[in-house]
Amino acid sequence: MRWAQEMQAASYRALLVWSRGRTVAAVSGLRWMAPSVNQQHSLQYSVSSQRCSGCKWRYEADRMVKVMARKVEIGFYNTVSGFTLNAARPVTPDLFEEALIHLQKKVEFLQVCLPQRYGRMWIADMDTMPKIDFQVVKDGSLWDLVKNRTKATYNVADGPLWAARLVVCPPEEPCKLPQVKDAFPHQYHLVFNWNHATTDGVGMVSMQQIFFTLLDDMLDVAQVDDKLIGKMRDRNEDRAIEAKIKETLEKDPQRLKVLLEEVSRYKTRVPLITEIFGEPQEPYPDTISLPKQVLDHKLLQVFIAKCKANKVTFNSGFGGLMNAALVELAREAGLERDSYTISSYHSVDTRRYKSDVSSVMWGYHACNMTHTMETPCNIRKSFWKYVVDYDTKFRNHLKTNGPFQDRMLDHMVLAAMPDRKLKATHDFFYVNLYSPRTKSFGSGKHIQQTDYCSCSPLTKTDYGMTNTIVSFRDQVMIQPHISSGFITAANAAKFIDKVIGMFNDISKTSD
Structure with a gap:
């Protein structure tokens, strides 16, 4: 109850800040997200010195780049991915290093750092090239190496903002x-591992x-040439969209008040997955990787065909499937309702909102979006109708610049609560890195990819479970990660098993 009262008060404080004319600072300045004590220390560290005097200045870092840089420094969003590679003949560490040097010369986000220029953070080229860690x-093991690198730190002012680590496996090492x-x-x-301030998952x-x-x-x-692939690009177009949203909301303060109250109420909710399984009493939460689950190839083709027949994306089809699985678990747990509110979190590639995207675009171009659905108890009987509704709502939110408005409202509420307690409000984070149109990689002439995993710390997020759909060679799989403070590994495995079971059943069922 106290949390709900605090959040309601926060929405009014956020509206008050807006209405008093300090919105410009709230939207474009660092005060839009009030830093914690650790963040304040981190920010002081970031602006402590003037560096990179001989480097190429690209453009000033905007609010989102600064926010991401701070989060990485406090151990949040330090994302890592790893591969097991098998070669036909020995590959020396020197050859790996040479390949990384060529890579840095071809990919611009591997060339930049975040130095200070007259007291402001900028995106700039490092003054020395090549410079690799x-x-x-x-x-x-691959997982141990990935997990350990989530604690990596960066020399933000001088770079590099990425690193690579190699293990030469002994001959007896098992292979997946x-x-x-x-x-x-x-x-x-x-x-x-890389600093999320200068790239996103698509770029990685x-x-x-x-x-x-x-x-x-x-x-x-x-x-092998060193010709650049793609181009580093700022977020000017994103900021123009955000400014337009701000202007529209300023003209309708009553609507803004309603929207802020909705966000505040949402931040008091208990996720359905927590209602089902309870919250673990874990004093020292950690991020845990669950075994990857491979989707049956033939059934996947059937499922994709059904998505096409219903004119929905695979992303919506599988998102609806995970919601349906959660409803069945709720009913099995004795939570009988006519419908269930399920909230999933999605990473949106904001390149879709930019003009003249003719090549690979490097930089941080992502925005997290909340997707909340009322899901009926008899979901199996109306599954594809539900998925159509899911898809329609998802697309409409994207088309109307919804992710940018969500982020603006969310930051307004949180900025009004500098002493807020972290609370998980989403049932899971759904990341879809698979598309039926995307060609997989990993089967080279001289080298083969035989395993893959990734990790991003979850213990400091407002979601405690990430379900990533990823393609690996000719396989498509679910890679689940959890915070042990949000759900136990055993209960998360029950959820994934239910998802796989429903995927198999729905793919086999005649519509």
């Missing part, structure tokens, strides 16, 4: 694809594809 690690190891016996774990996946091709070409003794 690459080390060979003695041993460790033993049939591949027969022909490609030399095995390596390679892990990348594109960079990894470029690196894999580079390394395979080098092993083929092919000519």
